[in-house]
Amino acid sequence: MGTPVPAGPVTAGEQVLLVDSKDRRYLLTLRAGAIFHTHAGSVAHDDVIGLEEGDWVAGTTGRRYLMVRPTLADVVLKMPRGAQVIYPKDLGAILLAADIGPGQRVLEAGVGSGALSMALLRAGASVVGYELREDFAARARANVTALLGPDADYRVESRDVTEGIDELGLDRVLLDMPEPWRVVEHAAGALRPGGILLAYLPTINQTAELRRVLDAAPFGLAVTTEVLQRTWHIEARSVRPDHRMVAHTGFLTWARRLHRRDPVAEVSAESSPDATADPSA
Numbered sequence: 059m060g061t062p063v064p065a066g067p068v069t070a071g072e073q074v075l076l077v078d079s080k081d082r083r084y085l086l087t088l089r090a091g092a093i094f095h096t097h098a099g100s101v102a103h104d105d106v107i108g109l110e111e112g113d114w115v116a117g118t119t120g121r122r123y124l125m126v127r128p129t130l131a132d133v134v135l136k137m138p139r140g141a142q143v144i145y146p147k148d149l150g151a152i153l154l155a156a157d158i159g160p161g162q163r164v165l166e167a168g169v170g171s172g173a174l175s176m177a178l179l180r181a182g183a184s185v186v187g188y189e190l191r192e193d194f195a196a197r198a199r200a201n202v203t204a205l206l207g208p209d210a211d212y213r214v215e216s217r218d219v220t221e222g223i224d225e226l227g228l229d230r231v232l233l234d235m236p237e238p239w240r241v242v243e244h245a246a247g248a249l250r251p252g253g254i255l256l257a258y259l260p261t262i263n264q265t266a267e268l269r270r271v272l273d274a275a276p277f278g279l280a281v282t283t284e285v286l287q288r289t290w291h292i293e294a295r296s297v298r299p300d301h302r303m304v305a306h307t308g309f310l311t312w313a314r315r316l317h318r319r320d321p322v323a324e325v326s327a328e329s330s331p332d333a334t335a336d337p338s339a
C-alpha cells in the first residue's frame with residue numbers, strides 16, 4: 059500500500075524543496091553536517107533540519123529560501139534524469155485512464171528515470187519494471203528510493219519488453235517506449251481479462267500504428283487523448299494566460315483486455331465482400 063506522506067518538522071534523510079525569491083527551485087536530501095551550494099552562496103543543511111514546512115532559511119549571502127517538502131510533481135521536475143520523464147500533467151491523466159489503485163499488479167516498460175513508477179507506487183500499485191538500459195534502471199531505483207524509501211513495492215529488471223513478459227494475471231501494462239505495438243501480443247498474454255494496456259507516445263504516427271495492432275488483438279474500448287494544460291499569470295490587475303505553454307508532450311492510448319474478440323464481428327468480417335471487389339460481380 060502507499061507510503062504515508064510525512065508531516066511535522068523536517069528530518070535528516072528527507073527531501074526538501076528550497077524556493078528563492080525568483081521562484082528558482084532546488085531539491086535536496088537533508089544530511090546532518092552537509093552544505094548546499096548555489097551560485098549565490100550556500101545553506102547549511104543543519105539550518106534546515108528541524109524547521110516546519112513553510113518556514114524560511116537564510117544562506118551565507120543573506121538570500122532567503124522558502125522551505126517545503128516537495129510534491130511528487132516537484133520531484134519529477136527536479137530529480138536526476140537518465141531519460142526524458144513523463145510530465146506531471148500526463149502522469150495525473152495516466153493514473154485515471156489506467157485506473158491505478160492500491161494493490162494492483164502493474165508491469166511498466168521502459169522505466170526511464172522512474173517518474174511514472176513513482177506516481178504508480180504513490181497510488182498504491184505493486185510495480186515490476188522492464189528497462190532496456192541498466193544505467194536507467196539504476197537511476198529509476200535510486201529516484202524511487204529517494205522519494206519512497208527502500209521498502210517500496212518495486213522491482214526493475216534490465217531487459218527488453220518486446221521479447222516477452224514473464225508475469226501473468228497482471229492488472230495493468232503501461233508502456234513508454236518507442237514501439238509498443240511490438241508488445242501488444244505479450245501484453246494480451248500477461249493481462250487478466252478486463253485489464254488495461256496504456257501507452258504513451260510522442261507522435262500520432264506511432265499512435266495510429268498502435269491502434270491498428272490493438273484492433274487486430276483481443277483488446278477493446280480503445281481511447282486516444284492528449285492533455286493540454288495552460289497556466290495563468292495572476293498579478294494585481296494583470297490576469298491572463300501565461301505567454302508560454304508546453305504545447306505538446308505525448309498521446310495517451312489505452313484499451314481493455316477482452317476475454318475474447320467479438321465473435322459476431324469476426325464472422326461478419328470474414329463473410330463481408332472484399333472492399334476492392336466489384337460489387338456487381
Ligand SMILES: C[S@@+](CC[C@H](N)C(=O)[O-])C[C@H]1O[C@@H](n2cnc3c(N)ncnc32)[C@H](O)[C@@H]1O
Nearest residue numbers: 141144168170171172173174190218219234235
Ligand atoms: C522516455 S523513457 C521512459 C520515461 C519514464 N516513463 C519516466 O517517466 O521516467 C523510455 C525508456 O524506454 C526504454 N526502452 C526502450 N525500448 C525498450 C524496450 N524494448 N524494453 C524496455 N525498455 C525500453 C528506454 O531505455 C528508455 O529508458
